[in-house]
Amino acid sequence: MVQNAGTVQWIAFAAAFLAIAVWETVSPLRDPKVSTPKRWGIHLVLLVLSGVLESFVLRITPLAAALAAPGWGLLRNLPTAAQWAAAILLLDLVHYGTHRLYHRVGFLWRLHSVHHSDPDFDVSTAVRFHPLEVILTSAIYVAAILVLAPPPAAVAAAELHTTLLNFFAHANARLPARASALLGRILITPGLHRLHHSIREQDQGKNLGQTFVWWDRLFGTYGPEPASGPVSDVGLEEASPEQATRIWFLFAEPFQPPEKR
Numbered sequence: 001m002v003q004n005a006g007t008v009q010w011i012a013f014a015a016a017f018l019a020i021a022v023w024e025t026v027s028p029l030r031d032p033k034v035s036t037p038k039r040w041g042i043h044l045v046l047l048v049l050s051g052v053l054e055s056f057v058l059r060i061t062p063l064a065a066a067l068a069a070p071g072w073g074l075l076r077n078l079p080t081a082a083q084w085a086a087a088i089l090l091l092d093l094v095h096y097g098t099h100r101l102y103h104r105v106g107f108l109w110r111l112h113s114v115h116h117s118d119p120d121f122d123v124s125t126a127v128r129f130h131p132l133e134v135i136l137t138s139a140i141y142v143a144a145i146l147v148l149a150p151p152p153a154a155v156a157a158a159e160l161h162t163t164l165l166n167f168f169a170h171a172n173a174r175l176p177a178r179a180s181a182l183l184g185r186i187l188i189t190p191g192l193h194r195l196h197h198s199i200r201e202q203d204q205g206k207n208l209g210q211t212f213v214w215w216d217r218l219f220g221t222y223g224p225e226p227a228s229g230p231v232s233d234v235g236l237e238e239a240s241p242e243q244a245t246r247i248w249f250l251f252a253e254p255f256q257p258p259e260k261r
């Protein structure tokens with residue numbers, strides 16, 4: 001089961017990435033500031049390294065964690081439908097909480113700033129993470145699964161929609177305003193997530209959700225898409241486009257003492 005789910009996950013990952021990349025090519029929203037091949041090369045290195053290190057360090061996938069979860073798991077005794085609903089919602093809440101933590105705690109922010117330092121915003125930004133952030137995020141997620149003991153199939157479904165929505169939310173593509181407003185009642189849309197990547201510091205604490213927009217609305221971190229449309233300036237003021245496209249800078253920056261940053 002774990003092996004088959006892993007294969008499905010990789011096929012969904014590749015298909016979703018390609019679908020969004022085609023959408024961005026056919027209907028691009030903003031022209032890139034820096035070379036796209038250069039950025040995509042860096043993001044590929046980060047993706048591969050993160051994947052290798054994650055499997056080496058953690059040695060357990062979310063699905064394997066669900067299959068190995070203890071009998072006292074918090075969702076175990078609920079009716080099946082309630083187990084599924086709680087699993088889908090609570091696992092998304094774990095993503096929201098983890099993301100919020102990355103924006104609140106100094107060292108975690110320095111790790112997460114690798115993601116935000118991207119001077120452009122497109123489907124490849126969805127995999128631009130410091131490997132240590134990927135490992136930490138997965139460790140928190142796996143721990144939550146062990147405590148909750150959700151149905152393994154619900155974990156597989158959550159993994160799938162998280163992957164799809166992660167690529168969708170980073171799309172640099174035109175989405176009609178009406179469709180964006182409708183979808184934005186339920187999901188984190190590209191316009192809402194683009195606001196989170198705004199160069200303006202006060203916007204970076206908004207729209208921290210992974211899939212559903214409800215957590216941001218519930219916990220006061222929701223920020224509507226500007227009436228003028230998706231924000232144009234993304235990235236971090238403290239990281240120049242030149243620095244943000246140097247792979248060694250990205251690896252080392254979180255560990256630099258404050259005076260050297």
Ligand SMILES: [Zn+2]
Pocket residue numbers: 099103112116196
């Ligand atoms: Zn963030």
